[in-house]
Amino acid sequence: GENVEQHPSTLSVQEGDSAVIKCTYSDSASNYFPWYKQELGKGPQLIIDIRSNVGEKKDQRIAVTLNKTAKHFSLHITETQPEDSAVYFCAASNQLTGGGNKLTFGTGTQLKVEL
Amino acid sequence: DAGVIQSPRHEVTEMGQEVTLRCKPISGHNSLFWYRQTMMRGLELLIYFNNNVPIDDSGMPEDRFSAKMPNASFSTLKIQPSEPRDSAVYFCASSPPGTSGRNEQFFGPGTRLTVL
Numbered sequence: 232g233e234n235v236e237q238h239p240s241t242l243s244v245q246e247g248d249s250a251v252i253k254c255t256y257s258d259s260a261s262n263y264f265p266w267y268k269q270e271l272g273k274g275p276q277l278i279i280d281i282r283s284n285v286g287e288k289k290d291q292r293i294a295v296t297l298n299k300t301a302k303h304f305s306l307h308i309t310e311t312q313p314e315d316s317a318v319y320f321c322a323a324s325n326q327l328t329g330g331g332n333k334l335t336f337g338t339g340t341q342l343k344v345e346l
Numbered sequence: 347d348a349g350v351i352q353s354p355r356h357e358v359t360e361m362g363q364e365v366t367l368r369c370k371p372i373s374g375h376n377s378l379f380w381y382r383q384t385m386m387r388g389l390e391l392l393i394y395f396n397n398n399v400p401i402d403d404s405g406m407p408e409d410r411f412s413a414k415m416p417n418a419s420f421s422t423l424k425i426q427p428s429e430p431r432d433s434a435v436y437f438c439a440s441s442p443p444g445t446s447g448r449n450e451q452f453f454g455p456g457t458r459l460t461v462l
Contacts, residue, residue: 263449274350274437274453275389320389326449333379333402334451336389 233258235323237337245345250308252340254321257302263326264297264304265334269318278319279306282326311344318342348372350454352438358460364426367457370419371440379451380413380423381437389437395421428461435459 234257244250256264262283267275281288281295281304288295294307304323308315318341322334351370359365371378379394393403395415403413410429415421425432435458439451 265450267453272455274439274456276453277450280450324449332377332449333391333394335391338388 233261233323233325233335235321235335235337237321237340239340240338241341241343243343243345244311246311246313248311250311250315250342250344252306252319252321252342253303254305254323254337255301255303256323256335258323258325259299259302260325261323263324263332264295265322265324266293266295266306267320267322267336269320269339271317275320308342311342313344313346316342316344350438350440350452352436352454352457354457355455356458356460358462359428360462361429362427363461364424365428365432365459365461367423367436367438367459369421369423369438369454371421371438372442372452373419374442375440375452376418376443377441377451378415378421379439379441380421381439381453382434383437383456384434392423425459428459430461433459433461 237254265280268278269275281297292309297304318339320339321337324332324334326332353368377396380392383389392405393413398415413423435456437456439453441451
């Protein structure tokens with residue numbers, strides 16, 4: 232089965248700096264890579280995703296890159312703000328038509344943005 | 347859109363008691379997932395359903411755990427008998443049909459279970 236590793240487990244940055252979280256996956260058949268943000272006391276929420284036919288995707292201050300050859304994908308947050316403080320999870324999946332495909336999650340990164 | 351609804355939000359019970367967690371997925375979604383989250387093990391998929399049918403229950407830790415989805419709008423996760431090591435936050439998530447072009451899983455607020 233799929234195995235997803237995520238680093239670092241904790242990350243502390245100064246407000247305005249950039250933050251980068253990296254993940255690797257094992258199953259070459261995986262084709263869908265979402266990132267979820269979990270705030271304290273809440274369920275994870277999707278913030279951005281990328282599919283294997285795309286190398287990079289950007290949404291305002293958030294970007295994700297994918298290297299299928301190396302089986303690496305990364306989340307980049309620029310101009311960090313205190314409200315970015317949360318736990319971030321990467322995930323991987325082999326998305327087939329018809330939906331109902333499970334995600335394998337990384338172990339999470341606790342991001343703290345300090346004033 | 348009410349989102350995924352879970353009940354109860356908090357449950358405290360004693361070892362050996364039966365616990366039932368409930369989930370109402372988002373209307374129109376055809377896949378439902380049950381996760382367990384702990385500090386030690388992170389976010390683990392327990393079981394998921396597609397069109398009310400269990401597809402993969404390989405994550406269910408023991409026979410003490412069972413899940414049902416009698417219809418498209420309701421699912422339960424039952425632990426009988428419960429043990430202290432079952433203490434965790436249990437999340438339910440749902441996702442729309444793949445043909446909609448969206449693969450996002452929408453998570454509920456979770457049920458925090460404490461087994462004494």
